Amino acid sequence: MDTTDTFLEWALYLAAMRWPVFPLVPGRKQPAVREWETRATTDPARIRRCWNADRWNVAVATGPAGLVVVDLDQPKPGQSGPDGATALAELAEQRGGPLPATYTVTTPSGGRHLYYLAPAGTHLRSSAGQLAPRVDVRAHGGYVVGPGSVADVGGWELCDETDPVELPGWLVQACAERASTAISAPREIRAVDPNRYGSAALAGECERIRAAPPEQHNAVLSAAAYTIGRKVGADLIDHTTARADLIAAADHMATAGCDCTPREISRVVDAGLTAGARNPVARRGKAA
Template sequence: MTIVDSTNPFQAWSLYLAAMGWPVFPLVPLRKQPAVRDWENRATTDPARIRRCWDEGDFWNVAVATGPAGLVVVDLDQPKPGQSGPDGATALTELAELRGGPLPATYTVTTPSGGRHLYYLAPAGTHLRSSAGQLASRVDVRAHGGYVVGPGSVTDVGGWELCDDTDPVELPGWLVQACAERASTAISAPREIHAADPNRYGMAALAGECDRVRTAAPEQHNAVLSSAAYTIGRKLGAELIDHATARTELTAAAGHMVAASCECTQREVTRVIAAGLTAGARNPVARRGKAA
């Protein structure tokens, strides 16, 4: 990687990130707090503005405004002293295995605490929001409304360092779906389902999701099936439908995926459905008279 020639390393990193097409803005020296107000709108890729901001003696840390940059950055944290449980990288790997999705190599920055920032391109037509801990334990998302500390920035205990300058790849479909599901759950909680006939409501929901599975395009097979199974799993967890019916109907709806000229197999379809139902059942929709 070639850093833009500059006597000020913070300015050099700012110019480099801007050349990637990512709007930047200054942070307080040795800190992660913005040094300007309305930072999302003031973030820029203009080299002249950047040179004026990071003049020779101005050692502002550097931030990338993820929304304007068209990025989704997955922030993987380490447990703090005294905390238990997996680190963010382990939690994300477990989620990927559960959802049956890949974690392709992408642009990666390490953090002073031993964590990692995985930079992904936001897929066209998506508008994902930032979140903290909703995707998985110690896994945060920085997208619209958020920012990340850029490489080259420092604190008293260390710095943010570029460890993989692979061009950012598009956020995998299963991660897009997972982010959207978690955001929807967070916004709607503690939403309650009021249905005169819960079983009828559950069957109607199942029918709708099965229709979505039957019409899924080949490139969306995994994402749609995983999403449908998770959605029905939430109804299963609320006892709005029984497990056997959900599994049987979803499997039948996904029959065309196995017959299609793609990589879907019956074993993979079965695994994705089981994983989605299990994950959804852990986060049931709330019903009146039942605990969420």
């Protein structure tokens, strides 16, 4: 079989997963087209025309695909510290969160790409090293080299065909935290009637929790608790009130036929409030 056919088969396979693909320079990781995110496609006819022309490597546009891919790297020669897999495992242990088996691709350098489904209602951005050392995130604005692609030092190989699972709630929260702390100029909240502002924010998050579908319970609750925690840290909301209201809003989750329990609800709320309070929103006029 012509090697061009092999690349074409992988491109068609990934497109059949409903993941838009686009070509990379043969043997490289660089896009072969401009505006690759908008030109990525799942159309078999377009894919055949493209990959019949050359031995293009294959890339998946993670944002349009609805994916969040966690890229675990190995230390480069001369570097010290843990590899990405170890760093992610340590982060999971700190957060008390699971790392479920999911669709996985190995990389030529010995790393791994963990493919997760982006939870509905989230808009996570790509990042490099913000989550943990040698742990990158590929989401909106990013892409990953797909399985079947090759480089001088090896190839990207599918090692676990498990259907991608949803990004765990603790990872959603961790990604959101790192994204917020990466902003150089924090948004400031005017200190005009902060109690009213805080109450409105808490009411809005509680409503979002009540409306969350069962498959989104953990992710929505975690994100809401973190959001409110930032306001607790800025003295815009009383911690006791915030905790009680969030737990009350999530009360229905324990009887919704999912894995939620009152203990787990309290744990997620407490973790989110604590993490958020460490990164409070800035307020104008507040004394240092």
